[in-house]
Amino acid sequence: MTVYAIALSKGGSTKTTTAAEVAASLAAAGRRVLAIDLDQQGNLTTRLGITEDTEISAVAADVLTGDASAAEAAIASPNVPGVDVLAGTHDLEDIERNPEVISALRDYLPTLANQWDDIVIDTPPALGLVTLSALAAADVVIAAVACETEAYDQLPRLEKVIENRIAKRLRPGQQIHWLIPTRYDVRRLLDREIVEQLQARYPGRVTSPVREAVAVRDAYTAGMPVSVYAPGTPIVEDYAAALAPVIKTSVTVQTS
Numbered sequence: 001m002t003v004y005a006i007a008l009s010k011g012g013s014t015k016t017t018t019a020a021e022v023a024a025s026l027a028a029a030g031r032r033v034l035a036i037d038l039d040q041q042g043n044l045t046t047r048l049g050i051t052e053d054t055e056i057s058a059v060a061a062d063v064l065t066g067d068a069s070a071a072e073a074a075i076a077s078p079n080v081p082g083v084d085v086l087a088g089t090h091d092l093e094d095i096e097r098n099p100e101v102i103s104a105l106r107d108y109l110p111t112l113a114n115q116w117d118d119i120v121i122d123t124p125p126a127l128g129l130v131t132l133s134a135l136a137a138a139d140v141v142i143a144a145v146a147c148e149t150e151a152y153d154q155l156p157r158l159e160k161v162i163e164n165r166i167a168k169r170l171r172p173g174q175q176i177h178w179l180i181p182t183r184y185d186v187r188r189l190l191d192r193e194i195v196e197q198l199q200a201r202y203p204g205r206v207t208s209p210v211r212e213a214v215a216v217r218d219a220y221t222a223g224m225p226v227s228v229y230a231p232g233t234p235i236v237e238d239y240a241a242a243l244a245p246v247i248k249t250s251v252t253v254q255t256s
Contacts, residue, residue, distance in 0.1 A: 001113040003105075004120045004246075005138035008145065010154040011125035014182040016043040017216055018144040019122035020225035021239045023048070025247060027082035028227075031117040034074060036060055036105075037088030038130045044122040045087045049079035049223040061091035064104045064133065070112055079224045084116070092130055101129045103170060105137035127161045135162055136170040142246065143176050145198065146183040147191035147209070152198070155179075177205065178246050184209035184238075207242035211235050 006019040016039070023035045037044040037060055050056075056075060058068030063086055074084035095101050109119055121134040135141060143158060145151050159176060167174040179202055181195050191209075198206045211234055219229035227236045 001110070001116065002118050002139045003109055003137050004118065004140045004142060005123060005134040006121065006142045006144055007123045007131060007135060007158060008143050008151065008154055009125055009127045009131075009157055010146075010151045013125070013146045013148075013151045013154075014144045014210075014216075015125070016047060016122050017220075017226065018142065018180055018182065018239075019044050019120055020047045021227055022142070022243060022247070023083050023120040024080050024225040024227050025240070025243050026118045026120070027080055029247070031082065032115070033083045034070065034086065034112065034116040034119045035077070035083055036063075036086045036119060036121045036134075038092060038134055039088045039122055039124040040090045040092040041124075042088040043220070045085055045089075046223060047220050047225060048077040048083060048085050050075055050077070050085055050087055051223065056087055059089045059091055060086040061089060061095050063108070064092075064101050064130070065095055065098065066104070070108075071115060079222075079228055088122070092124070096128045096130060099129070102132050103136060105133045106170065109137050127157070132161070132165055132170075135166045135174060138171070138174070140177050140246065141175065143179045144182055145179055145194070147181055147185070147188070147194045148183070149190070149194075152194050155201075176202070178207060179205055180207045180242050180246075181209040183212040185212060207245065208238065210238040210242055 006015045023033050026033045058073035062068035077083040123131040123134045213235035215230040219226040
């Protein structure tokens with residue numbers, strides 16, 4: 001089982017869009033996927049087709065606090081076969097003050113290997129305890145970096161938090177494994193410069209860029225990953241190319 005965490009302390013940096021694509025790509029390959037939405041806004045939950053009318057017996061916050069098991073809280077995505085969802089709700093805000101949360105997922109998720117092949121965690125745009133819990137649990141940390149200066153400037157902060165709070169004891173050696181440049185427009189000089197800076201700073205860890213597309217917003221409204229909503233479009237081809245080495249590398253390491 002591989003645990004993927006998508007993180008960056010910048011709202012609107014395409015974390016949720018990327019998390020949904022990771023989950024959908026794994027499911028399309030025949031993997032049993034658990035998607036954990038740790039953002040109280042619940043955007044990944046919505047993007048995977050869970051609505052206010054969906055019957056929910058427990059949520060992601062209940063699993064982190066031990067008040068429910070993942071099996072009890074998991075909801076099958078109606079739009080992405082093979083993906084189950086732990087819903088993100090405002091209950092997550094209440095557990096930010098519970099210090100035991102930081103190691104909860106690291107200790108608990110390995111027990112789920114018989115139920116799911118992979119776990120994909122979407123984190124909030126902050127580096128609080130909930131995000132730290134995801135980083136401590138992750139086998140693969142992915143930074144989705146919109147081609148904007150504001151997003152790029154958040155990377156040193158994420159690296160420092162991983163180094164100081166996670167890599168020393170909670171998850172020795174933890175790091176950002178992959179960076180996915182998103183909202184890319186080759187016509188914009190800034191976008192090209194950001195990709196070049198990423199490649200220079202993180203050699204061998206930067207995927208091919210993902211273009212900006214209106215389909216991303218439309219897919220969210222429809223409650224779907226963009227690859228399910230608009231297959232064959234340029235952004236879907238971009239995500240397939242970007243995620244191919246990410247998923248291949250982690251699965252190869254897991255089975256070797």
